[in-house]
Amino acid sequence: MKKRIGVVVDILMYLILVVQMMYVFIGNNVHELLGIGFFVCLIIHLCIKNWWAKTLLKKDKPASRRFFDVITALLLTTIIILMFSSMGVSRFLFTWFHVMGSADLHRYLATAVLTLSVIHGGMHGYWHAKRKKLAVSCIVIASVIAVALGIFGVPFLNRQRRSVEISYADKQPQETVEWQGEKPLVVYFTRIGNSNFEPDVDAVSGASLLMSDGEMMGNNQLLARMVCDITGFESEAITLKGEKYPSSYSDTIAVASDELKAQARPGIEPIDVSNYDSIILIYPLWWGSIPMPVATFLENNDFDGKTIYLIITHGSSGYGNTISEIEELCPTAEVVPGASIYCEDIPDAGDQLAELINSWNMGNK
Ligand SMILES: Cc1cc2nc3c(=O)[nH]c(=O)nc-3n(C[C@H](O)[C@H](O)[C@H](O)COP(=O)(O)O)c2cc1C
Structure with missing residues (x-):
């Protein structure tokens, strides 16, 4: 019975991990509730598999078992850090928790957990497998897929499908900088x-x-709006003069790729920077x-002696x-990287921006 529960819980955990990666389809609240479900499953899993901790310090273990121990310890540690990062990025259940609030970090940790889980589970297969080399190849391929899913697949889906609604009043930075x-x-x-968006946003x-x-x-x-609210600076948008980009994301990707290869210089409305010593x-x-x-x-402006943040x-x-690229285009300007x-993370970047502008401001004193 215990064994059967163990198998069901293990399958559930893998399923939850993969479904969690499909954040754009399931939405934030389901993602957070499933996250709780994952941690409940983890506790059951740890209770059932407590032999691991009991035998951890045993000597004379085969190399594969030592490797398994290292992966399992890494996995547990990463899951614990992921738990804190999940609370940090929570917008539903743990909004009061303000540490580790980077979605980027959260995604990397989730990718690490998925990959280590694949190796952890794969090792059980390895022990039972007759053809050990084949088992190792399968583990390596599955791990590469897990890494690719987290690093490229999830951002790709986000870029293709995500649209977020915010209320600016909730996100408006509170800090101001003199x-x-x-x-x-x-x-x-x-x-x-700069795109041919339909008036109907849903069509986008x-x-x-x-x-x-x-x-x-x-x-x-x-x-830009946040920076202006923090500082009271003026802003200008770079706006295309001629043809705009298509409304579809993938078509824009294709057009942008052609433009990059051709090093095209699409016409834009003029922006005069001559009265400014620096631009952000x-x-x-x-x-x-x-x-x-x-x-x-x-290229259209002279940045000689100016600072570009x-x-x-x-x-x-x-x-x-x-x-x-910017240094090459403006060789006589001082280019100061600030934040990527x-x-x-953009809707919640207000505090980060205020801190950044403060640090630039300190450099001016
Ligand atoms: C044509 C195009 C190409 C992009 N290429 C990349 C890329 O190479 N790497 C990346 O991390 N994001 C890429 N992105 C994602 C954008 O950098 C990201 O979504 C950005 O925040 C969009 O800003 P916007 O909403 O102000 O246009 C690309 C987006 C578009 C539209």
Whole structure:
């Protein structure tokens, strides 16, 4: 009976882990409730498999058993850290918990748990398998799939399917910063305003679309608004003059890829930076690079002796090549990387932005 419960619980745990990765389909509240379910299953699993702890310090174990012990210890530790990170990013059950609130970190920890679980479970298969080499190959392939699912699959799904509704009043940064010296201009680029979106938002496919109080907003637009609220700076959007990007996310991806390969410079409405000593450039990562309209903006202006502070948003790849690209386009400017913000962390980035601007401000004193 105990064994049967053990098998059912183990299968449940694997199923929950995979379903949890499909966050975009199940939504936040189901994700959090399933998370609780996972930890309940874990406790049952630990009670049933308590032989592991009892035999942990036994000597003369075969190498495969020692490897299993290391993986299991790592898995347990990662699950415990994941538990805290789950509470940190909670928007339903643990909203009072404010530590480890990075969605990016949460995803990496979940990927580590899934991968270590695959190896942990795979080792039982290895012990029973007649063809050990085949068993090892299966474990390696399953682990690679688990890593790929967490690192590429989940961000891809998020980018394709996610649309988040927020109330700006809840997210508006509370802190303000008194800037020392000449105020910078905030310049941002976002898909919103540069894409052929239908008036009906539901018809829009994809990624990174925020609804702030019923108004469609781009991630970078929201960050620009936060920066301006913190500082009182002026902002300008980089806006295409000619043809806009398609409303579909995947079509935009394709167009952006062609533009990047051709190093195109799409026409944009003029932005005059001549009256500013510095700008804060807020832009998305596109194909590991700056979007080509951002390149147009940088080429169309003279940044000699100016400071360009960078804030980038991305779907998992950080700054990509953008720092060196901007340095190359503006060789006589001082380029100061500030923050690379994962798209899921954007609505809650207010405090991080205030801290960042404060640190830049300190440099001015
Ligand atoms: C054309 C395109 C290409 C993208 N390429 C990448 C990429 O290479 N790596 C990445 O991590 N995110 C990538 N993303 C995701 C965006 O950087 C991310 O969703 C960003 O926050 C979107 O900002 P926006 O809503 O202001 O347009 C891409 C998005 C688009 C539309």
